Amino acid sequence: MTLSSTQAPDRMLAVSQDTAGPPDVLKIAEIDRPTATLGEVLVRVHAAGVNPTDWKTRARGQFATGAVPPFVLGFDVSGVVEEAGPGVTLFSPGDEVFGMPRFPHPAGAYAEFVTAPARHLALKPANIDHKTAAALPLAPLTAW
Helix, strand or coil, X not given: CCCCCCCCCCEEEEEEECCCCCHHHEEEEEEECCCCCCCEEEEEEEEECCCHHHHXXXXXXXXXXXXXXXXXXXXXXXXXXXXXXXXXXCCCCCCEEEECCCCCCCCCCCECEEEXXXXXXXXXXXXXXXXXXXXXXXXXXXXX
């Protein structure tokens, strides 16, 4: 699924859910676009990973940390830095990055944009695409 919006600059599209349940509880919603704050970057999402923790969270309607709907799923993400917040020196706009922001807390990667602490991301290797990069973070961590 590709999300692409023509919303106002402070809005974006995301795959959201308002209740627990099967995959059909997911819907495309227009929500507020996040803003990078101190130490964070705003990433334009090119791909998001889908993991067992995502469908388990969707099915039970609650994150392990207690956050409840409405929410946007997605932990693993790959994309391009749109803007760097105050204090960020690791990345600049245009850098291709991937990672698993804020895990086990909600990251909201099933959206057009996501914010992340800069230290939760890495430069995407040039020899892999965004879909491959988005599939990487959680699976190796689980194996480790």
